[in-house]
Amino acid sequence: MLKKLIGIGLLLTLLIVAISTLGKSEKTYPDEEPVNLQTLNEIPEQPPLDTYGMNVKLYDVTEDQIRRNESLSLILNRHGVGPETIHNIQQEARGKVNLNRMIPGQRYRIYKNDDGTATTFVWHRSATDYTTFSWGDDLRIENGSIPERVSVASVSGTIRSSLANAIQAKGVSQRLVVELANIYAWTVDFYSLRQGDNFKAIYENRHVEDTYIGIGRIKAAEFEHRGNVRRAYYFEYGDQAGYFDADGNSMRRTMMRVPFEYNPxxxxxxxxxxxxxxxxxxxxxxxxxxxxxxxxxxxxxxxxxxxxxxxxxxxxxxxxxxxxxxxxxxxxxxxxxxxxxxxxxxxxxxxxxxxxxxxxxxxxxxxxxxxxxxxxxxNSVTYDFPPSDGLSPEYMDQFLVRVERLDAMLDELGSSEADRLAMY
CATH class of the missing domain: 2.70.70.10 (Glucose Permease (Domain IIA))
Incomplete structure (x- = not known):
């Protein structure tokens, strides 16, 4: 009996030791170095960069607009840049950017060191495109662009006097009138629009950072003219794109009904x-x-x-x-x-x-x-022009899925809706 108790005790002791060993086991790898937490804490903080990749903590930044009769040389000269440097910049710019396209109202930035020496000039050629001129350690001219942010909105209404007045009453840019006229240039005579005609449009609003820069692409539109409803859908296929009706026929015709950007x-x-x-x-x-x-x-x-x-x-x-x-x-x-x-x-x-x-x-x-x-x-006003080529069968399934989605969005818009409705 005593021997049996001793044996049980030994087994329990071995089991406890084994469990203890498993709990403390560590897996090691050759050539592994321990992590130095102090080194991690010493990683330098990334410098604050502006939209153009410039470290704003290192410069005094001046932002202004190009004035009438101003040129690059006049602007740089006013900020203390010497004639030799200006000449070198103008020579380097050839083939990279057209300096003659500087027009009043365009924005620019000048970056100066702590001692007041100008080293960088950023010229905004458009709302999104810009050119950076740097002449510090070496002379560099680089073109860049700011990514756009696009939101989708919609508008609908009834024409009382003109389409332009109806859209203006909604607070929407008149550019939408031009874009609609371009889409329907072959199918709707805008001069013949009359009181009671209705319209709907789902369109893009373009933003750069927090600034609204205008109307983008119209995704879908509808005109109800003299009881006839015409819908148009934007669709990209292969390396092409265009506007089509619900059956995949092009909104374009072999000929424009009116040879203007708008209907005079x-x-x-x-x-x-x-x-x-x-x-x-x-x-x-x-x-x-x-x-x-x-x-x-x-x-x-x-x-x-x-x-x-x-x-x-x-x-x-x-x-x-x-x-x-x-x-x-x-x-x-x-x-x-x-x-x-x-x-x-x-x-x-x-x-x-x-x-x-x-x-x-x-x-x-x-x-x-x-x-x-x-x-x-x-008579070009009354003639029914034949349509251009429509979508090929290989794209129709994809197109009809898009039509179904856009139709649902258009159906949600009432012609008497008072305000624009942001879709997403």
């Missing part, structure tokens, strides 16, 4: 028997006259080749474009042609080809816009 007032319609305002004779008027200020840009109604660009009697300065074997257009009474516009030149739809004037027989500044189909004049 029609001062004289297409007619087979119009009383000429100067000659006081009844004769056909195979065009549509758009009254607009002298110098207003005129756009090519479609892709094509310029066949005429000259002064021609009562037509004044005229440009004609052959778009294909079916369509050609003519633009009369221009004040001048856009640079490079001459016979044989290929132009793209929406490209500026000239500017409104009143050359030839004209009582005031306007454009007489003429459209020909198979060499027969037709």
């Amino acid at each position: 007032r029609i001062s004289s319609h297409f007619s087979h028997n119009r009383l000429h305002p100067i000659l006081n004779q009844r004769r056909p008027h195979y065009g549509t006259d758009y009254a607009a200020p002298t110098g207003t840009p005129i756009l090519a109604a479609g892709d094509g080749v310029v066949t005429e660009a000259q002064y021609r009697g009562g037509n004044g300065n005229i440009v004609q474009i052959r778009h294909n074997s079916v369509y050609r257009t003519a633009y009369l009474h221009m004040s001048r042609f856009a640079p490079g516009i001459r016979p044989g030149v290929t132009v793209q739809q929406g490209q500026v080809i000239g500017y409104v004037g009143q050359t030839g027989l004209a009582t005031g500044p306007h454009l007489c816009y003429r459209l020909y189909k198979n060499n027969t004049p037709i």
Whole structure:
């Protein structure tokens, strides 16, 4: 009995020792050095850098705007930069940035050392793009950009007098009017919009840091015009993008209905028997006259080749474009042609080809816009232009998923909604 108790005791003792050993075991690795907590605490704090990567603790920073008739050399000279350094900067800038594009109102920054010596100049070429000129230890010129932040908002309303007034009443930038006009340029005559027509738009607002810089892309839109509802959806596919209707047909047409960025007032319609305002004779008027200020840009109604660009009697300065074997257009009474516009030149739809004037027989500044189909004049205001190519079948499934999502967002917008609704 005593031997049995002794044996049990020995077993318990060995078990306790084993458990104790396991609890204190440590795994070691060769060549492992212990962590020095003091070294970790001594890691230097990162210097505070501004948007342009400059350590603001090391410089006295002056921010200002370019004034009228100011140039880079005048600005740098005013801040104590010598003529030799300015000359070297101007030489280095060649091929990197166009200094002639400095315009009043653009922002800039000057960085100076503690002794007041200027070493860096940052020029904001736009809201997002800037150029940094540094001439401290060595001369460097670098272009950069500030990332944009995009938020999505929406607006809807009913037209009482004009689309521009309706959107202004919502507190939204007038740029939205231009963007909508671009989307619907081939399908909606904005001059014929009437009281009671409705509109909706889901669009992007662009921000740089905490500053609003304008309207971005329109993601989807709707126009209810004379009882007809037209929706447009932005879609990116492959390396291309554009606006399409719900069936994947392009919102673009082979020809623009109005060759302007916006829809000016029609001062004289297409007619087979119009009383000429100067000659006081009844004769056909195979065009549509758009009254607009002298110098207003005129756009090519479609892709094509310029066949005429000259002064021609009562037509004044005229440009004609052959778009294909079916369509050609003519633009009369221009004040001048856009640079490079001459016979044989290929132009793209929406490209500026000239500017409104009143050359030839004209009582005031306007454009007489003429459209020909198979060499027969037709009314560009009422003609139903064929659409451009739509989406190929391989993208339709992806497109329809996007349409479903955007339709739900558009459906949530009431035409009588008083305020913009931030979507996300």
